[in-house]
Each structure stands twice: as structure tokens, then as C-alpha cells.
Amino acid sequence: xxxxxxxxxxxxxxxxxxxxxxxxxxxxxxxxxxxxxxxxxxxxxxxxxxxxxxxxxxxxxxxxxxxxxxxxxxxxxxxxxxxxxxxxxxxxxxxxxxxxxxxxxxxxxxxxxxxxxxxxxxxxxxxxxxx
Amino acid sequence: xxxxxxxxxxxxxxxxxxxxxxxxxxxxxxxxxxxxxxxxxxxxxxxxxxxxxxxxxxxxxxxxxxxxxxxxxxxxxxxxxxxxxxxxxxxxxxxxxxxxxxxxxxxxxxxxxxxxxxxxxxxxxxxxxxxxxxxxxxxxxxxxxxxxxxxxxxxxxxxxxxxxxxxxxxxxxxxxxxxxxxxxxxxxxxxxxxxxxxxxxxxxxxxxxxxxxxxxxxxxxxxxxxxxxxxxxxxxxxxxxxxxxxxxxxxxxxxxxxxxxxxxxxxxxxxxxxxxx
Numbered sequence: 001x002x003x004x005x006x007x008x009x010x011x012x013x014x015x016x017x018x019x020x021x022x023x024x025x026x027x028x029x030x031x032x033x034x035x036x037x038x039x040x041x042x043x044x045x046x047x048x049x050x051x052x053x054x055x056x057x058x059x060x061x062x063x064x065x066x067x068x069x070x071x072x073x074x075x076x077x078x079x080x081x082x083x084x085x086x087x088x089x090x091x092x093x094x095x096x097x098x099x100x101x102x103x104x105x106x107x108x109x110x111x112x113x114x115x116x117x118x119x120x121x122x123x124x125x126x127x128x129x130x131x
Numbered sequence: 132x133x134x135x136x137x138x139x140x141x142x143x144x145x146x147x148x149x150x151x152x153x154x155x156x157x158x159x160x161x162x163x164x165x166x167x168x169x170x171x172x173x174x175x176x177x178x179x180x181x182x183x184x185x186x187x188x189x190x191x192x193x194x195x196x197x198x199x200x201x202x203x204x205x206x207x208x209x210x211x212x213x214x215x216x217x218x219x220x221x222x223x224x225x226x227x228x229x230x231x232x233x234x235x236x237x238x239x240x241x242x243x244x245x246x247x248x249x250x251x252x253x254x255x256x257x258x259x260x261x262x263x264x265x266x267x268x269x270x271x272x273x274x275x276x277x278x279x280x281x282x283x284x285x286x287x288x289x290x291x292x293x294x295x296x297x298x299x300x301x302x303x304x305x306x307x308x309x310x311x312x313x314x315x316x317x318x319x320x321x322x323x324x325x326x327x328x329x330x331x332x333x334x335x336x337x338x339x340x341x342x343x344x345x346x347x348x349x350x351x352x353x354x355x356x357x358x359x360x361x362x363x364x365x366x367x368x369x370x371x372x373x374x375x376x377x378x379x380x381x382x383x384x385x386x387x388x389x390x391x392x393x394x395x396x397x398x399x400x401x402x403x404x405x406x407x408x
Contacts, residue, residue, distance in 0.1 A: 016202075017198060019202070020195040020196065020198055020200075020202060021195070021196060023192075023195055023202070024191075024192040024193070024195040024196040025192075027188045027189070027191055027192035027195070027340075028189070028192040030188060031185060031188045031189045031192065031369075034185060034188075035185065035365075035366065035369050038361070038362045038365055038366050039366050041358070041362045042135065042139065042362045042363050042366050045135055045359065045362065045363075046132060046135055049132065050359065051132075051134055051135070051359075052134055052135055052138055052357070052359040052360050052362070052363060053134050053138075053168060053169075053170075053359075053360065054359075057357040057358060057359050057360075058358070058359075059354070060351065060352075060358075074359075074362070075358060075359075078358035078359065078361065078362045079358050081362070081365075082181060082351075082356070082358050082361055085181055085184055085185050085188075085365070086181070086184065086344050086347055086348065086351070088184070088188045088340065089184060089187070089188060089340025089341045089343075089344050090341070090344060092188075092191075092340065092341075093206070093341060096202060096206060105280075107277065107280075108203055108206065108280075111206045111207055111210060112206055114210045115206065115209055115210050115213055115341055118210060118213040118214050118217060118345060119213065119341070119344060119345055119348065121217060122213075122216075122217045122220065122345045122346075122348045122349055123348055123352065125217065125221065125349070126220070126221075126348055126349040126351075126352035126353055127352055129221065129224075129353070130352050130353045130354070
């Protein structure tokens with residue numbers, strides 16, 4: 001009588017382990033990409049003699065990032081690295097939501113979605129209250 | 132060029148010490164940037180948040196692969212840490228910097244005290260300073276099946292209501308002071324909710340990324356994060372944390388911990404003086 005339950009628990013544990021590994025990969029790749037981009041940006045700052053503490057810094061304009069990257073300007077790499085850093089934990093949540101939905105765990109998927117809603121709210125509120 | 136190298140070296144130092152002592156880098160980065168480089172407190176917090184998100188992502192990947200972090204419990208609590216962080220990020224722009232410095236001084240004093248206690252406990256044959264509550268304590272408002280799903284081998288988290296309230300507070304602290312908030316979350320999960328210490332530490336680390344992102348987005352969109360400072364500092368912190376995690380087993384941490392408690396005490400006094408004007 002206990003065998004099916006054991007098999008069920010075993011497959012659930014295996015599924016959870018697979019999901020942990022998948023999410024770990026998302027985090028590792030995200031971290032490496034963001035560190036790489038920031039490191040390139042820092043190297044370019046050194047080459048161009050740009051000081052980090054001159055009191056002014058380039059405003060965030062996502063539309064300008066591709067042009068800055070192509071022109072090998074440090075700010076393009078730094079902004080992209082910074083945005084990748086902030087996006088990595090959010091991609092982790094998206095990966096978890098997808099995994100939980102695939103496993104039929106709707107309550108956990110709902111929690112992940114709630115996290116993403118809070119982040120979306122942060123973007124909206126910050127934009128509205130920005131001077 | 133010199134400032135660039137100094138920022139990277141400072142970040143490296145914060146990363147290596149933070150990693151050796153089991154702290155997020157935030158508690159070191161904010162004083163480094165404010166006292167060492169003259170950055171306004173709020174700018175230092177913005178930079179620090181990016182650094183702690185980066186180190187958290189790197190460490191959380193390892194914790195998940197080793198199945199130490201509890202993803203389900205982390206996702207439940209981070210709904211509330213992120214909500215607290217969103218509010219904290221907004222409040223940070225309303226409070227005078229002197230108030231923030233005062234709060235940071237209190238945080239430094241608490242961290243120093245905790246570290247000194249941990250050191251004393253370790254000296255007594257590694258005994259933990261506190262005993263957790265029984266993990267399967269009754270929590271009538273939460274269904275048993277759901278709580279069981281949030282648990283792991285040998286434990287079920289207790290007192291979810293308190294855990295949720297404490298998570299909001301941890302998010303607030305993180306957003307106001309630019310730290311990971313482990314000083315709140317780890318005792319909350321371990322002592323109050325009965326989660327094993329290793330799991331609590333790993334899960335707290337996993338949650339830092341989302342918590343930090345919620346407030347860092349507010350700082351970023353309100354113009355509070357300087358990418359030119361983030362670059363060298365974050366790269367340095369990451370490199371330092373990597374080195375620290377590799378040499379941790381070969382270093383006698385007792386002297387380092389003592390030294391660190393002293394440094395933290397002095398920094399707390401400096402922060403308190405700044406708060407008092």
C-alpha cells in the first residue's frame with residue numbers, strides 16, 4: 001500500500017531537484033554575464049581615463065545602450081551589466097513559476113507571480129514618484 | 132585611475148571579509164563608500180544593493196545545486212520581503228540622511244554584538260547561541276498540507292504569521308540600509324520558525340536577490356545609482372567573495388572575528404556621530 005506513495009514522493013523530490021538545478025543554472029549564467037559586462041565597463045573606464053567619482057553620471061536610457069555598446073563606451077557596458085544584475089533574481093522567479101506550473105503546483109506558481117507583481121509595482125511606483 | 136583601483140580594491144576587501152565572516156557585503160560597502168570615498172549615504176546604499184544582489188545570485192546558485200536552500204519557503208517569504216523593500220525604497224528618499232546613518236549605526240552595533248556572541252558560542256564547542264522552536268508546532272491558520280509543502284527533510288516551518296511579519300521588516304531594513312537583511316531573516320527562520328540553521332542561511336541568501344531588486348529598482352529609477360561607482364565596486368566585491376569562499380577553510384577566523392567586531396564598533400560610533408551631526 002505504501003509503494004505508490006513512496007514512488008510519488010520520490011518523483012516529487014526528483015522533480016524538485018531538477019528544478020533547483022535549472023534555477024541554479026539561471027543564477028550562475030546571469031551572474032557571469034553581469035560580472036563580465038561590468039568588468040568590460042571597468043576596463044573601458046580605465047582605458048578612457050574616466051573617473052568614477054567626478055560627481056556626474058550618465059542617466060539610464062535603455063534606448064541608448066546598443067549605441068553605447070557599439071561605440072565601446074563604458075556606460076553602455078556598465079548599465080547593461082547593472083540591469084542584468086537586477087534581472088537575474090527575477091529570471092530565477094520566472095523559471096520557478098514555469099517549473100511549478102509544469103508540476104501542477106498552482107499555489108507555488110501563484111506565489112511566484114505575486115513576487116513578480118510586487119516588482120512590477122516597484123517599477124510603476126518608482127517611475128511615478130521620480131522627480 | 133587611482134580612484135577606480137581604490138574602489139575595486141575596497142570592494143575586493145569587503146567581498147573577502149564578508150565571505151569569510153558569513154556577512155553580506157552591504158554592511159561593509161556602505162561605510163566604505165560613505166567614509167572612504169565621501170559618497171552621500173543614499174548613493175552608497177544604491178551601490179551596495181547592486182553588490183549584494185550580485186553576490187547573493189552567485190551564492191544562491193551554489194546553495195540550490197546542493198539542495199540547501201528551500202525554494203518554496205523562500206518564495207513565500209520573499210513576497211513579503213519584496214513588499215517591505217518596495218516601501219523601504221520609497222521611505223529612504225523621504226528620510227533625512229542623518230536618520231539613515233543613525234539606523235545604520237544601530238545595525239552595525241547589532242551585527243557586532245551578534246558576531247561577538249557567535250564567537251563566544253563557537254568557543255564553547257560550537258554550541259549555537261539559541262535553540263530553535265519545535266519546527267512542527269501547531270499553526271492552526273495554515274493548512275497542514277501547505278505547511279508540509281514548505282518544509283524539508285525533518286522539519287516543517289512553524290509560526291508562518293510571525294515569519295511573514297518579520298519578512299516585511301527584513302525587506303524594510305534591506306532597502307533603507309543597503310544590506311541583505313540576513314541579520315533579521317536567519318534568526319527569524321531558524322529561531323522563530325524552526326528551520327535548520329544551514330537551510331535558513333541558504334534560503335535567506337536566495338531571497339536577497341529579489342528583495343534587493345525590489346528596492347534597487349526604486350533607487351535606480353529615482354536616479355540613486357551611479358553605474359560608474361557600481362562597476363569597480365561590484366566587480367571587486369564579486370572577486371573578493373570568490374577568493375574568500377575558497378580560503379575560508381584555511382583561515383583561523385577567531386582573530387579575524389575579534390578584529391572585525393572592533394572595526395564594526397568604531398564604524399558604528401562614526402555613523403552615530405554623523406547621525407548626531
